[in-house]
Amino acid sequence: MTAINITPPLTKEDVMKLKAGDEILLNGTIYVARDAAHKRLLSNLDNGEDFPIDLKNEIIFYAGPTPPKPGQVIGSIAPTTAARMDPYTPPMFEYGVKGVIGKGPRGENVKEACKEHSAICFSAIGGLSALLGERVKSAEVIAYDDLGPEAIRKLEVENFPVLVVYDAHGGDLYEQEIAKYKKA
Amino acid sequence: MLTKSHDNIKVDHKIESCETFKHSCERLIKKIESYILNNNNVVKHKQGQFETFFNDFITVVSISHRKVDLLFMRNIHVDKITETVAISCWEACYYLPEDILNGFQEAAKTEESPLGKSILNQLIENAELAAVENRPYCHDTGLTVVFAEVGQDVHIEGGDFYEAVQNGIRKGYKEGYLRNSIVGDPLLRKNTNDNTPGVVHTKLVPGDKIKFTVLPKGGGSENMSAMKFLLPGEGVEGVKKFVIDTIEAAGGKACPPIVVGVGIGGSFDKVTEIAKEAILREVGSHHDEPHIAELEKELLDDINKTGIGPQGLGGSNTALWVSIETHGCHITALPVAVNIQCHAARKKSVVI
Numbered sequence: 001m002t003a004i005n006i007t008p009p010l011t012k013e014d015v016m017k018l019k020a021g022d023e024i025l026l027n028g029t030i031y032v033a034r035d036a037a038h039k040r041l042l043s044n045l046d047n048g049e050d051f052p053i054d055l056k057n058e059i060i061f062y063a064g065p066t067p068p069k070p071g072q073v074i075g076s077i078a079p080t081t082a083a084r085m086d087p088y089t090p091p092m093f094e095y096g097v098k099g100v101i102g103k104g105p106r107g108e109n110v111k112e113a114c115k116e117h118s119a120i121c122f123s124a125i126g127g128l129s130a131l132l133g134e135r136v137k138s139a140e141v142i143a144y145d146d147l148g149p150e151a152i153r154k155l156e157v158e159n160f161p162v163l164v165v166y167d168a169h170g171g172d173l174y175e176q177e178i179a180k181y182k183k184a
Numbered sequence: 185m186l187t188k189s190h191d192n193i194k195v196d197h198k199i200e201s202c203e204t205f206k207h208s209c210e211r212l213i214k215k216i217e218s219y220i221l222n223n224n225n226v227v228k229h230k231q232g233q234f235e236t237f238f239n240d241f242i243t244v245v246s247i248s249h250r251k252v253d254l255l256f257m258r259n260i261h262v263d264k265i266t267e268t269v270a271i272s273c274w275e276a277c278y279y280l281p282e283d284i285l286n287g288f289q290e291a292a293k294t295e296e297s298p299l300g301k302s303i304l305n306q307l308i309e310n311a312e313l314a315a316v317e318n319r320p321y322c323h324d325t326g327l328t329v330v331f332a333e334v335g336q337d338v339h340i341e342g343g344d345f346y347e348a349v350q351n352g353i354r355k356g357y358k359e360g361y362l363r364n365s366i367v368g369d370p371l372l373r374k375n376t377n378d379n380t381p382g383v384v385h386t387k388l389v390p391g392d393k394i395k396f397t398v399l400p401k402g403g404g405s406e407n408m409s410a411m412k413f414l415l416p417g418e419g420v421e422g423v424k425k426f427v428i429d430t431i432e433a434a435g436g437k438a439c440p441p442i443v444v445g446v447g448i449g450g451s452f453d454k455v456t457e458i459a460k461e462a463i464l465r466e467v468g469s470h471h472d473e474p475h476i477a478e479l480e481k482e483l484l485d486d487i488n489k490t491g492i493g494p495q496g497l498g499g500s501n502t503a504l505w506v507s508i509e510t511h512g513c514h515i516t517a518l519p520v521a522v523n524i525q526c527h528a529a530r531k532k533s534v535v536i
Contacts, residue, residue: 036373063323064323065363066319066320066323066325066361066362066363067361067362068361069319072319075319075320075323075363076319076320076321076322076323077323078322078323080324080403080404081403081407081437081439103404103437103439103495104404104436104437104438104495104496105435105436105437105496123497125306125307126322126404126495126526127307127310127321127322127323127324127439127526127527127528128306128307128310129310129314129320129321129322129324130310130313130314130317130319130320130321131309131310131313133323134313147375148364148375148377149363149365149375150375165497173497174435174436174496174497174498176498177297177299177491177493177498177499178435178490178491178492178496178497178498179491179498180297180491180498181297181300181491181493181498181499181500182490182491183489183491
């Protein structure tokens with residue numbers, strides 16, 4: 001299968017074209033945020049405040065990199081378990097985030113939110129951290145510096161490989177593929 | 185004659201262990217004993233302890249009632265412990281063990297899913313890149329679990345053993361550019377920024393060495409581990425069901441292909457400890473007891489029939505290996521623990 005090139009931000013039309021199983025190469029800007037950053041972002045929303053950065057139509061990468069060695073842009077990086085973000089993802093999609101990158105299956109609430117808000121769950125390979133680190137061309141902490149490895153980072157990536165695992169039409173790559181190889 | 189000088193000990197061969205040192209001292213013991221016999225009054229005056237150091241080996245000479253006791257122990261300074269743990273931390277994170285890499289290669293050969301095969305090949309490529317570039321294979325450089333098998337003839341000098349291990353973690357994570365993934369208080373959740381505290385298991389063993397095994401344990405797979413008290417009557421079938429249920433619940437969250445450590449028996453605490461020890465066993469190596477080895481094979485088969493596959497994206501290789509450790513248990517109990525290890529199955533052992 002030929003990989004589809006995507007450069008965020010995503011439009012609703014972009015999202016609707018994608019199907020579970022599509023191989024994607026991401027180019028351009030994505031934002032790193034995980035547990036602690038989500039908790040803080042959503043408390044902003046609850047208080048009627050804006051996010052410290054505009055994440056509308058953007059892609060969020062659930063990750064926490066290792067520190068860069070001298071001369072490196074970033075250390076090793078790959079997605080963390082996405083299901084931990086299940087409570088946060090629907091409100092983030094409702095706010096306007098169009099895609100998230102994690103690893104592993106999500107809850108029903110997230111699958112529903114993909115359909116309701118026209119958004120995508122991507123997966124990168126968990127633990128493929130040395131290889132994925134090389135696809136990151138620049139990295140800077142742009143919010144919540146005090147959270148250390150959990151701070152919000154802005155990454156510029158080049159040919160960053162991800163798969164569509166949950167699409168906006170109810171497609172579920174995990175369910176679909178596991179069923180093919182399950183032996184009674 | 186009884187001084188702290190090394191001159192009293194004539195060494196006729198290389199000293200490598202307490203045993204050979206003991207041998208070298210036999211002449212010294214005879215000399216001291218004859219000294220006691222011939223100088224009764226002087227010995228009474230000099231009763232007490234005398235220390236002789238030779239290389240790493242310490243001899244405590246205690247003299248009383250005309251008897252000479254020599255204690256043979258090997259001195260290990262805490263700085264050596266700190267240094268060993270530090271190096272092991274980053275070596276474990278950069279270089280995936282050979283048995284795991286072989287496991288990936290075998291799995292890639294048999295994998296039925298094209299996507300699964302592609303994932304396995306990318307993991308092999310990732311391991312090669314990490315090793316060549318000396319960078320972490322996985323960004324989650326884990327909670328540091330350190331197993332120390334301490335020889336009972338070892339004397340630790342210069343400070344506190346556990347502090348030395350924690351200092352090693354601190355040093356290893358800083359100098360190795362590893363991620364600090366530990367919060368000090370589990371509820372207040374503030375990062376300690378040096379990856380301490382690690383979890384340290386100590387075991388006393390015969391000998392005069394310390395074997396350290398550093399296991400940087402990733403959060404994703406650890407979170408999906410489980411423990412349960414089964415009814416004794418549930419037996420082997422009950423154990424199998426609990427293991428499969430745990431693996432199915434974990435699915436792609438545990439970052440397969442996984443290594444599964446199973447503990448059966450013992451107490452509430454022991455069963456989880458032996459499950460963790462089980463994940464340290466080499467991929468390809470079975471339990472000595474034939475019925476346990478058989479159960480390991482059956483479980484591996486059953487796990488790979490779930491279809492979960494590499495990364496939970498479908499396939500015939502969910503687990504690379506299943507290792508079981510057992511312990512005797514109470515007549516009322518059949519405790520089982522399943523410790524899941526993700527594909528970043530890092531471990532580094534060093535003997536000092």
